[in-house]
Amino acid sequence: MSVTTKTSPSEVLLSHLQQNINSFAGVAELRAAALESFSKLGLPSVKDEDYRKTPITKAIEGFTFEVVKSTAINPTDFTISELEGYPVVFIDGEFSAAHSVLPKTVQVLPIQEALQSHPAIISKHLGAYADYKKDSFVALNTAGWTSGLFVHVPENIVLDKPIIVYNIIRNAGIHLQRNLIVVEKNSELTIVEKTVSSDGCFFNSVTEGAVDENSGLNYYTVQNNDGNHIEFNHKQLVQKNSSRIHAYTFTLGGKLVRNNLNLILDGSNCDSYMNGVYLLKGDSICDNHTIADHTQPHSQSNELYKGALEGKSKAIFNGRIYVRPQAQKTNAFQSNRNILLSEDSTIHTKPQLEIWADDVKCSHGCTSGQLDEEALFYLRTRGLGKDTAKAMLLYAFIGEVIDRIKIPALRSYVDHLVSDRLHKNF
């Protein structure tokens, strides 16, 4: 066995961060603190409880920040046709004005520009929610991001169409993207996020969102990349009194996708919905870690994640519900249901409820199993072929989540992706 000196992934990252630490004015302190945290934490190992089943550190070994510019891109290759909205396009991390259409009533700009143009909002929110002291990848992102999306919705604005964020990544390597979404009082915003990578990459995206009183945020994330794509997608959304958040995560591809979706219900009468679908094949890994953190009384959260796994794929679901001592009259529901379509597929599902209040309604449930044989037989006795019957049952199973998509054109787009994957041809 020959011994070669390899630079460890942690070292590669650290050296990059140190070189770029001063790249943006206004966030130097935050970056320095995050860098310090990252150098302490290092990349997670499989001994780390939060990454025990998710070998992301191994997957990004050898990845660098080198950027190789490649050929021109064609918008029709990545856009969701039929879906009306304001496209906001990032190509290899750079905002592309040529491909974007910005709304007039809402401020949408690259976050690095917002450092100058909206310093008060930046200093209030950026780095205030996503905890770089706990998670290595959040620390990495906070210390080293180079671009991202900034959205500010002023009070009393209901944006007429969704902002559709396309992250086009043409080359391998590490991409750190930082997004900040601020929705002021009595406003409403919908974001659709789709990442398209063509050559395999490590896409590390951290989004912080603040939704103020009586406002609503709908956030759709579509992950449908090929088998080389590695993603860490962290969303930390904080909501105030009487606000609504509907978060949707659809994962249909990628080598390894880790989603952290953390909702902080920091107000009363909040409504939070977390909906997720993962359809995996080959040796894909998808890990959804979610948190609904109830800190105030009279709010409700409702979570439904469903998955179907083929081949040697693996899914991890870890759903935490926290009900803090003062959060009386909380309603919190969580459900994770899985269908294993092959003997070699694996699901690790783990609900975690931590409840300090005594007058609450909380429930959780997780199931994993095969398709219902009795239902399959029933459909076949009516003349449906075995494959059609299977596809129909799977489609119905996943459909419960798809039906929750509020935008018809997006629903039909996701429906189409799901139908294709399930080999549904009826």
Next chain:
Amino acid sequence: MLSIKNLGAKIEDNQILNGINLEVKAGEVHAIMGPNGSGKSTLASVLAGREEYEVTSGEVRFRDADLLELSPEDRAREGIFLAFQYPVEIPGVSTINFMKTAVNQIRKYRGMEPLDAVSFLGLMKEKMKLVEIDQSLLNRALNEGFSGGEKKRNEIFQMAMLEPKLAILDETDSGLDIDALRIVANGVNTLRSKDNATIVVTHYQRLLDYIVPDYVHVLYKGRIVKSGTKELALELEAKGYDWIKDEVEVA
């Protein structure tokens, strides 16, 4: 149409059918009766192709086909229909959607063009009347939250849509009140013709007041131990099954 010779079947280590012989011709209605555990539902399941049962002997010819060689879906496409004793609830699949797929897959198997939406809807409306079933029920998830009567009416509705050559009704009368029973029986009778046949599996004579059989067979310990006409059913109703059991034991 259907010819069963010396059919034996078991599930796991339980031998349930022990040499069934039965001939069913087009235009006929056969009732299969018998005490609990005699193998009535097993016979229906084996004919429909339920895979948990292992056929241990005999053969079944259906029209020109070796029935036991066919998958459940191909049996349906050849013209067999099983009305379930316990219709399955399937969340997220509406009766209408799955019937449309079923009708068209059967048509494709028979080399026919698929029905377009308008023709399908027309067919559906016609068949709905037959079992007095409302469209709102058919738009809902299959059998989910349906009453017992609604489930059985839905079975007969599906049967009407698929127009089978041989319908097997497995305890269709169980759990039905008299009105639902009348509706279900009326549906079955309307669908009767000289070209198709029906096997009615039942524990009670009651259903046979409405669906009048040409032949009645008594199944006991996995064999047909007595056959007769509809009068046999009345005799069973009056005297119970014990005298049959005694006859068999003596023999």
